[in-house]
Amino acid sequence: MQRQTHEEILGRVFQARDQQASRRGLLRGAVSAGGAATLALAPMVSAVNAQDGASDEDILSVLNYALTLENLENAFYRDGLASFTVEAFTALGFQTSVVDYLAQIGSDELAHVTTLTQVISDLGGTPVAEGQYDFGDAFTDAPTFLATAMALENTGVAAYTGAAQYLIDNDDLLTAALTIHGVEARHAAYLNILNEEDPFPEAFDAPMTPDEVVEIATPFIVSADVVTPAGAAVATPVA
Amino acid sequence: MSLLHERMMEEVRVELRRLASRRRFLTGSATLAAGSALALAVNGVPLLPGLQVARAQTTFADDIEVLNYALTLEHLEATFYRQGLEQFTDADFGESPFGRPISERLTAIRDHEVAHVEALTATINDLGGDPVAEADYDFGYTDVATFLQTAQALENTGVSAYDGAGQFISDPALLTTAGSIVAVEARHAAYLNLLNGALPFPAPFETPLTPDEVLAIAGPFIVSATAESTPAA
Numbered sequence: 001m002q003r004q005t006h007e008e009i010l011g012r013v014f015q016a017r018d019q020q021a022s023r024r025g026l027l028r029g030a031v032s033a034g035g036a037a038t039l040a041l042a043p044m045v046s047a048v049n050a051q052d053g054a055s056d057e058d059i060l061s062v063l064n065y066a067l068t069l070e071n072l073e074n075a076f077y078r079d080g081l082a083s084f085t086v087e088a089f090t091a092l093g094f095q096t097s098v099v100d101y102l103a104q105i106g107s108d109e110l111a112h113v114t115t116l117t118q119v120i121s122d123l124g125g126t127p128v129a130e131g132q133y134d135f136g137d138a139f140t141d142a143p144t145f146l147a148t149a150m151a152l153e154n155t156g157v158a159a160y161t162g163a164a165q166y167l168i169d170n171d172d173l174l175t176a177a178l179t180i181h182g183v184e185a186r187h188a189a190y191l192n193i194l195n196e197e198d199p200f201p202e203a204f205d206a207p208m209t210p211d212e213v214v215e216i217a218t219p220f221i222v223s224a225d226v227v228t229p230a231g232a233a234v235a236t237p238v239a
Numbered sequence: 240m241s242l243l244h245e246r247m248m249e250e251v252r253v254e255l256r257r258l259a260s261r262r263r264f265l266t267g268s269a270t271l272a273a274g275s276a277l278a279l280a281v282n283g284v285p286l287l288p289g290l291q292v293a294r295a296q297t298t299f300a301d302d303i304e305v306l307n308y309a310l311t312l313e314h315l316e317a318t319f320y321r322q323g324l325e326q327f328t329d330a331d332f333g334e335s336p337f338g339r340p341i342s343e344r345l346t347a348i349r350d351h352e353v354a355h356v357e358a359l360t361a362t363i364n365d366l367g368g369d370p371v372a373e374a375d376y377d378f379g380y381t382d383v384a385t386f387l388q389t390a391q392a393l394e395n396t397g398v399s400a401y402d403g404a405g406q407f408i409s410d411p412a413l414l415t416t417a418g419s420i421v422a423v424e425a426r427h428a429a430y431l432n433l434l435n436g437a438l439p440f441p442a443p444f445e446t447p448l449t450p451d452e453v454l455a456i457a458g459p460f461i462v463s464a465t466a467e468s469t470p471a472a
Binding site: 101104105107108111112115157160161162164165168171172174175176178179180181182183184185186187188189190193196198199200202203204205206207 | 337338339344347348350351354355358398401402403405406408409411412414415416418419420421422423424425426427428429430432433438439440442443444445446447
């Protein structure tokens with residue numbers, strides 16, 4: 001009965017998002033022509049109370065696990081993109097917008113680091129610090145950079161998919177983690193395309209255990225504290 | 240209209256009405272939260288910089304209800320792609336600037352949505368629940384361009400729906416499964432954003448939506464849920 005034109009439908013989508021963002025005072029009118037919304041960082045608002053079922057220490061370990069990976073990704077894009085010229089990518093046949101998108105991904109990772117660090121501090125924990133990393137040829141060879149980025153992003157998605165269960169007793173932190181998780185999946189899809197891979201190779205994204213993730217990340221780490229979820233021993237991700 | 244078809248439509252209608260009426264019942268009510276593990280009475284405030292939390296305006300009695308909510312959306316998506324790929328030819332979609340023909344990518348997305356429908360249906364059955372059935376939809380697109388724009392809206396809404404509903408899942412294994420689905424939806428969303436000329440990752444954090452917000456967006460697509468005015472039992 002209520003036949004909707006696509007304009008009306010899209011309008012509703014964006015209206016709903018804008019309303020929600022506006023309610024929370026997070027959106028500062030920063031909507032681009034592409035319909036992309038940029039969230040401005042609001043001042044720190046409230047503390048988080050861990051709920052029953054997981055100790056504060058357990059929760060902090062999960063958040064520091066995420067931060068361990070985000071630190072790695074943030075350093076990768078920050079230092080990697082600084083070591084290349086735009087021409088290094090356009091020489092591969094890419095448009096200059098690819099470099100902009102890679103910078104956007106780096107900016108997203110920095111936002112994840114900043115937010116997770118603040119959350120952990122606010123909960124009374126000690127945020128794991130950025131370490132020293134070695135990405136090998138990724139900072140001198142653009143194709144290697146893109147291949148490494150793809151590996152990092154897809155690993156990141158699998159890490160969040162596998163770790164979400166450790167936040168099941170804390171609705172707020174679980175939801176927050178999911179909102180990062182989705183963005184990592186978007187990054188992964190895009191980097192798969194840049195590497196001429198399928199952006200969505202499976203119907204279900206495979207979760208990885210913290211052990212599996214650490215095994216992949218370790219070769220990049222010269223020295224860094226690697227934190228894994230304290231509850232990981234008692235709950236195993238399922239495929 | 241066949242009896243079976245009528246029954247399928249009724250199931251979706253009842254599901255949507257149930258969600259809507261539960262929302263009205265619980266809105267603003269602190270006392271009802273007393274017997275629930277869910278913090279319904281908590282005021283929605285931004286948790287942390289950049290992080291958003293979809294506060295419970297609608298809630299779910301158990302994991303089966305969350306899964307049926309997800310299944311309602313997956314049915315919608317699966318049907319959307321199935322119909323679109325029947326209606327348009329490969330040539331209609333044209334070549335892709337992103338490696339493979341658009342029709343090939345859309346076929347993969349359709350297959351994913353079908354796999355999600357099948358997995359959710361099987362899981363709900365295993366849990367002793369009654370999986371919601373496919374309904375009648377009207378997506379309102381008129382050509383490939385509007386089809387792709389609607390696809391973009393559906394995928395991005397799907398991500399927001401899962402992000403908003405994850406907190407209601409109580410079984411860790413089911414939460415992991417939901418996570419493995421939402422990641423794929425986010426991948427689809429990134430691709431469709433690209434096709435439509437939008438940023439594939441428009442913000443550093445996804446926007447979780449409550450079931451009410453999602454139903455306000457997706458509900459109008461469901462012909463059978465809006466065609467009748469008689470309240471369900």
